[in-house]
Amino acid sequence: MNFYTSFLVVFALLAVCVPFILLFGFTGALARRSRVAPFRWFGLAYTSMVRGIPDIIFFLFVPIALDQGIEYLRHHAKCPEWTEPIRQGNDFVVCAAAKMPLGPSPQWVHETYGFFLAALAFAIVFGAFAANTLHGALAAVPKSQLETASAFGMSRKQIFWRIHLPQMWVYALPGLSNLWMILIKATPLLFFLGVEDIVYWARELGGSKTERFAYPHGDWRLGYFLVLLVFYLLLSWASEHVFSRLNLKISKGQATIGGQA
Amino acid sequence: MKLIKLLGGVALAAAFTTSAMADGHAVRLGTEGAYAPYNFINDAGEVDGFEREVGDELCKRAELDCTWVTNEWDSIIPNLVSGNYDAIIAGMSITAERDEVIDFTQEYFPPDPSTYVAAAGASMDAIKGNVAAQTATIQASYVSDSGATLVEFSTPDEVVAAVKNGEVDAALADDAFWQDIVKASNGELVFIGEPIAIGGGIGMGIRESDTELKDKLNAAIDSIKADGTLSTMIAKWFDGRMVKY
Amino acid sequence: MSCMQTITDYGLRALGLGERALPRADITLCEQVVLIGSGLIWNIYFAVIALGLGFFVASFIAFARNSSNPFVWRPAAFFIFVIRGSPLFIQFFLLYEAFVLLPKIGFDINLGFIEITIETRWLTRAWLGATIVLFLNTTAYSAQIFYGALRSVPKGEIEAGKAIGMTNKQINKRIIWPTMLRLSWASYTNEAIFLLHATALVFFSSFPAWRQQGDALYFASYFADKTFNPFVPYPIIAGYFIALTLIVIIIFGWFNRRLNRHISKNH
Numbered sequence: 001m002n003f004y005t006s007f008l009v010v011f012a013l014l015a016v017c018v019p020f021i022l023l024f025g026f027t028g029a030l031a032r033r034s035r036v037a038p039f040r041w042f043g044l045a046y047t048s049m050v051r052g053i054p055d056i057i058f059f060l061f062v063p064i065a066l067d068q069g070i071e072y073l074r075h076h077a078k079c080p081e082w083t084e085p086i087r088q089g090n091d092f093v094v095c096a097a098a099k100m101p102l103g104p105s106p107q108w109v110h111e112t113y114g115f116f117l118a119a120l121a122f123a124i125v126f127g128a129f130a131a132n133t134l135h136g137a138l139a140a141v142p143k144s145q146l147e148t149a150s151a152f153g154m155s156r157k158q159i160f161w162r163i164h165l166p167q168m169w170v171y172a173l174p175g176l177s178n179l180w181m182i183l184i185k186a187t188p189l190l191f192f193l194g195v196e197d198i199v200y201w202a203r204e205l206g207g208s209k210t211e212r213f214a215y216p217h218g219d220w221r222l223g224y225f226l227v228l229l230v231f232y233l234l235l236s237w238a239s240e241h242v243f244s245r246l247n248l249k250i251s252k253g254q255a256t257i258g259g260q261a
Numbered sequence: 262m263k264l265i266k267l268l269g270g271v272a273l274a275a276a277f278t279t280s281a282m283a284d285g286h287a288v289r290l291g292t293e294g295a296y297a298p299y300n301f302i303n304d305a306g307e308v309d310g311f312e313r314e315v316g317d318e319l320c321k322r323a324e325l326d327c328t329w330v331t332n333e334w335d336s337i338i339p340n341l342v343s344g345n346y347d348a349i350i351a352g353m354s355i356t357a358e359r360d361e362v363i364d365f366t367q368e369y370f371p372p373d374p375s376t377y378v379a380a381a382g383a384s385m386d387a388i389k390g391n392v393a394a395q396t397a398t399i400q401a402s403y404v405s406d407s408g409a410t411l412v413e414f415s416t417p418d419e420v421v422a423a424v425k426n427g428e429v430d431a432a433l434a435d436d437a438f439w440q441d442i443v444k445a446s447n448g449e450l451v452f453i454g455e456p457i458a459i460g461g462g463i464g465m466g467i468r469e470s471d472t473e474l475k476d477k478l479n480a481a482i483d484s485i486k487a488d489g490t491l492s493t494m495i496a497k498w499f500d501g502r503m504v505k506y
Numbered sequence: 507m508s509c510m511q512t513i514t515d516y517g518l519r520a521l522g523l524g525e526r527a528l529p530r531a532d533i534t535l536c537e538q539v540v541l542i543g544s545g546l547i548w549n550i551y552f553a554v555i556a557l558g559l560g561f562f563v564a565s566f567i568a569f570a571r572n573s574s575n576p577f578v579w580r581p582a583a584f585f586i587f588v589i590r591g592s593p594l595f596i597q598f599f600l601l602y603e604a605f606v607l608l609p610k611i612g613f614d615i616n617l618g619f620i621e622i623t624i625e626t627r628w629l630t631r632a633w634l635g636a637t638i639v640l641f642l643n644t645t646a647y648s649a650q651i652f653y654g655a656l657r658s659v660p661k662g663e664i665e666a667g668k669a670i671g672m673t674n675k676q677i678n679k680r681i682i683w684p685t686m687l688r689l690s691w692a693s694y695t696n697e698a699i700f701l702l703h704a705t706a707l708v709f710f711s712s713f714p715a716w717r718q719q720g721d722a723l724y725f726a727s728y729f730a731d732k733t734f735n736p737f738v739p740y741p742i743i744a745g746y747f748i749a750l751t752l753i754v755i756i757i758f759g760w761f762n763r764r765l766n767r768h769i770s771k772n773h
Contacts (some may be wrong), residue, residue, distance in 0.1 A: 052748035054703035056710065057723065060730075061740040068343055114345075185593040192333075192710075199595070204295070204302055207418040219422055222603050229592050229600065236591035335727065338734050358531065362734045393714070397731045405527065405718060412714045423714070426606050428630060 003201040003224075007231070009115075010187050010197055016119045017126065017183065024127025029134035043131065050128030059192055062121040063114075118190060126183055133175030138164065140171040169250055177243040184235055188228075198228055287326055288474065290316050291346035294331035295417055297441060298498045299352035299463075302331070311498035312350045315369055318490060323481040325474075335397045335415065338363060341466055347474060348467050352435070354399055354460030364469045366478045368462025369491060371504055375400050377454045378424060378439050379431040388454050390430035393423045399460045400433040424450060433457075437499055509536040520544040522719050528728065535738070538729050542742050545722035546750070551633075552705040552721075556640035557698055564645045565683065568652035582649070589646030594639075594704055598712035601639050605629040632713035640708075644701045651697060655690035656682065688765045695758040699751055706747075722746060 031043030050058070141164055149163045191199040206221035292300045294308055303309035308329040320327035330346050341349050341363060354372070355365045379387045389409050394401040396413040404411045412429050414420045421442055424432045436456055443450045467475045485491040486506035495504050512534070515525040519541055529537045570582040589597070608626045628634045659682050667677040687694075709715050709724040720728075726739040733739075 049748070051699065052751040053744045054706040054723075054747055056703075056706050057726075057740055057744055057747065060727070061736060061744075064339070064343060064736060067345070071344070181590070188593045188595040203416070203418070207295070207416075219418070219425075221418075222600070225596055225599050225603070229596055232593055232596065233588065233591040237587075335731055339730065339736055342734060358732075391716075396715075397728075402530070410717050412716055413718070414714050415710075419714070422606075428606060428714075 003198070003205055006198045006201045010190070013115075013119055013122065013187060013190060013197075014183065016116070017122045020120065020123035021126045021130050021179075021183075024123055025130025025134050028128060028131025029138060032131070032135050033138060043135075047128045047131050047135075050125055051132070055125045055186060056189060056192065058125050059118075059121055059189055062124060063117040066117055066120060122183075122186070122190075126179060126186075129179050129182070130176065133179060134168070134172055136175065137168045137172035141167045173243070173247055173250055177239075177247075180239060180243070181236060184239065185232065198231070202228055287328070288320065288348060289346035290320075290327050290329050291332050291337060291341060291349050292316075292329060292351040293334045293337065295334070296352050296438060298437065300350070311370075311494060312352065314494050314498075315485070315491070316350050318485055318494075319478060319481040322484050323477040325477065334395070338466065342468055344468075347471065348465050348478070350465045352438075352463055353466055355462060355464045356399060356460055359466070362469075363466045364471075364475055365464035365466055366475055367482055368464045369482050369485075370463040370495065372458060372460060372462045374436050374456030374458050375403070375433055375460075376436045376439055376452050376456045377431045377433050378443060378450050379453045380424060380427065381448055381451050383430060383451070383453060385453060387430035388433075391428075393420045393429040393432040394434065395420055398434075400435075403457070403459050404433055440500060509534075509540075512536050512540050516540045517544055518547070520547050520719050520721070520725070522717055528718055530732065533729060533733055538725075538739055539742055541725045542722050542729070542739060543746060545720055545725040546746055548632075548708070548719075548721035549702065549705040550750070552637055552640055552708060553698075553702045555637050556644050557701060560641050560644035560648055560701075563641075564648035564652055565686075567645065567649035568656055568686070569678070571649060571653045572656050586646045586650050586653075589643055590650060594643055595707060595712075597643060598636070598639050598707060602630065602635060602712045605635050630713075631716070632708055636708040636713050640701060640704060643704065644697065647697050647700075648694060651690045651693045652686055654693075655686045658689060659685045684765065691758070691762050691765060695755065695762075698754055698758060702750060702754060703747065 028043050028046050031039045032047065034040050034043070145163055145167060146159055149159045154162065187197065188199045190197040202224035203221060206224035207219065292308055292312060294300055294302045296310075298311050300308060300310040300312045308331060313329070316327060316329070319325075332340050332346070334351070337349055337351060337353075338359065340346065349363075352370075353359070353365075355368060359365070377388045377392070388407075391412050392404045392407075392409040393412045393414055394404050395417055396415050401411060401413055412423065414423060417434065417438065420432050420434060423429045425446070431453065439452065443452060465478055467478070482491075489506075492504050492506060495502055516537065517540060518524055519528075521544075528541070567582050567585065570578050571586065573579045573582075605626075608629060614623050629638070663681050663685060664677055667681045672680065705721065706723040709720040710727070715724055718728075722743050726743040729739040730736045
């Protein structure tokens with residue numbers, strides 16, 4: 001049944017997003033710490049822009065912009081001989097070779113592509129939050145530890161990879177676990193990106209069905225949504241447990257309140 | 262914007278048929294999938310309904326190889342013009358407003374009047390009270406202009422629920438859409454007032470730059486009108502309604 | 507039509523004042539900016555009411571969560587868990603459905619000088635129903651933030667209060683509560699920003715818009731639908747929200763300085 005497989009869509013989204021979120025988060029955090037001013041400005045603009053705009057507005061706008069942006073670039077790369085304008089009135093027309101994905105490719109390619117655009121939009125938004133957390137965590141590592149490393153004669157690169165980064169995780173984990181909880185609860189918004197997730201199927205299957213359907217029934221959406229509520233509660237509950245375990249593990253040997261408690 | 266929808270199992274099935282007729286021209290048809298009997302998602306999770314049959318027949322005659330995608334109603338036009346699919350076949354009335362942005366084929370369904378529906382026992386004044394309609398439909402504009410209090414819902418389901426539970430006094434939608442619902446409500450819902458003619462017939466929406474596809478589909482619609490196939494389909498899906506072409 | 511004219515026609519359109527019909531054709535940039543801005547009135551209304559009430563109730567729930575009496579802390583913990591564990595989107599849907607199912611009745615309440623009728627029907631309207639959902643949501647999140655801060659209030663401060671002869675009530679009000687706020691203020695600022703952003707979901711997903719009076723996102727998607735071009739209205743609404751977020755940060759920053767004014771600058 002589609003309703004059951006759609007639960008997997010939620011997990012797939014989380015699985016696809018998390019690496020990208022961390023990637024964007026690190027890029028953003030490092031950009032903000034960069035000694036090159038334009039990088040710093042970029043990092044600050046990225047994190048504060050996402051902080052200022054509701055995520056739903058991002059989701060309404062970013063995927064379609066990404067889609068057209070990618071096709072625009074491919075159009076210029078692949079069809080330089082094309083003379084007609086790309087914007088013809090309201091139409092956005094690129095040559096067939098620049099279509100993403102290619103027009104004739106099978107349906108599942110289109111779907112997967114749409115799914116990845118949605119995931120990318122998610123990653124951009126939550127990457128900015130992660131950048132904030134990681135930036136704070138990098139700044140929270142006690143200076144003395146870094147100075148000690150420097151006194152041992154480590155290079156800047158060594159200090160970063162061997163001391164700064166590993167030590168940072170202790171400070172980043174509470175923020176990141178909070179971010180994960182927010183991410184879980186943002187997944188129903190997938191539905192607005194046109195991905196057929198659990199919310200879509202809950203509305204579709206729960207809506208009243210007339211006798212045209214094999215199983216006519218009234219408005220069952222309330223029931224379906226209660227199932228979703230339980231699903232999300234379980235997911236949050238399980239995540240909280242995993243994170244508290246992880247926190248204990250990562251704080252081992254660290255002189256923090258979490259570790260010594 | 263809502264992008265391409267993930268159609269689960271249907272998609273795979275569609276993908277296999279696609280490769281089987283590889284010489285055809287690939288066309289993606291966008292529909293809403295929530296407006297029975299025009300288009301809806303059946304229990305197997307596939308696009309079904311009057312427009313599914315019409316669309317498949319048109320594609321066969323125009324030698325196009327078509328796949329179905331569903332998209333939320335309120336972003337169905339932006340996704341057409343940005344090229345996420347090639348044609349809209351979603352019970353869309355031909356209106357001047359829409360015609361400025363996209364092109365339409367000739368109609369494959371005659372102008373369908375819109376009707377008000379209210380809970381049993383409602384007076385005629387209901388249509389001047391709080392009236393529900395789906396956001397961004399011609400009915401929503403009509404209600405707003407009529408002087409009644411417009412209450413907008415994002416899906417047809419919510420419109421029906423709102424009349425049933427008394428949230429609103431009446432609701433306005435296509436007559437064909439109501440037929441099933443009113444019948445299934447066991448007298449709970451009734452038609453009130455006279456049918457109103459708003460909007461033109463129903464046609465397929467095509468990008469303005471895509472004249473080739475428009476010509477092909479127009480020719481195919483001519484052909485199903487000429488040999489009576491279309492009339493048979495309309496009679497099948499709309500309770501024996503007779504339409505002569 | 508000049509832009510000034512548009513402002514007088516549509517500036518308060520979201521409240522139902524001014525021109526009744528929304529622009530249909532030849533939509534100008536000015537109309538988009540004005541109407542989306544007019545919708546912001548709703549976003550600000552939701553945010554101010556929900557945060558204002560939520561702040562105080564959350565303080566109480568945080569204290570309840572910290573109580574040693576299981577009949578007090580368990581319900582508080584359960585409330586926090588259910589709200590924090592489920593998506594706002596689903597809370598909107600479920601509560602709207604629940605409100606719709608309530609019998610439609612009115613209560614007369616006599617306030618002595620004036621008699622008002624309270625109708626359950628109001629719950630299905632965004633101005634009351636959505637505010638309640640947002641209020642419950644922010645209360646749970648804030649309560650968790652405050653509870654976390656409550657547990658890290660230094661014992662020494664409480665003992666100092668006891669030493670100078672303060673009653674328990676005085677200690678709660680004058681020592682624990684202010685310290686709790688000081689410790690949690692940065693997280694609470696974030697929560698306020700999240701709530702402000704959440705107000706955009708009200709008309710978009712759950713509550714119907716009456717007489718085309720909606721929030722900023724309602725008008726933005728109206729224009730995206732009428733002009734078939736999302737590249738104008740969405741950046742406009744994004745700009746508005748960035749401005750609002752800055753205002754929130756400034757106001758909360760001012761409170762933060764007040765809360766910390768007794769602490770020396772060197773800290």
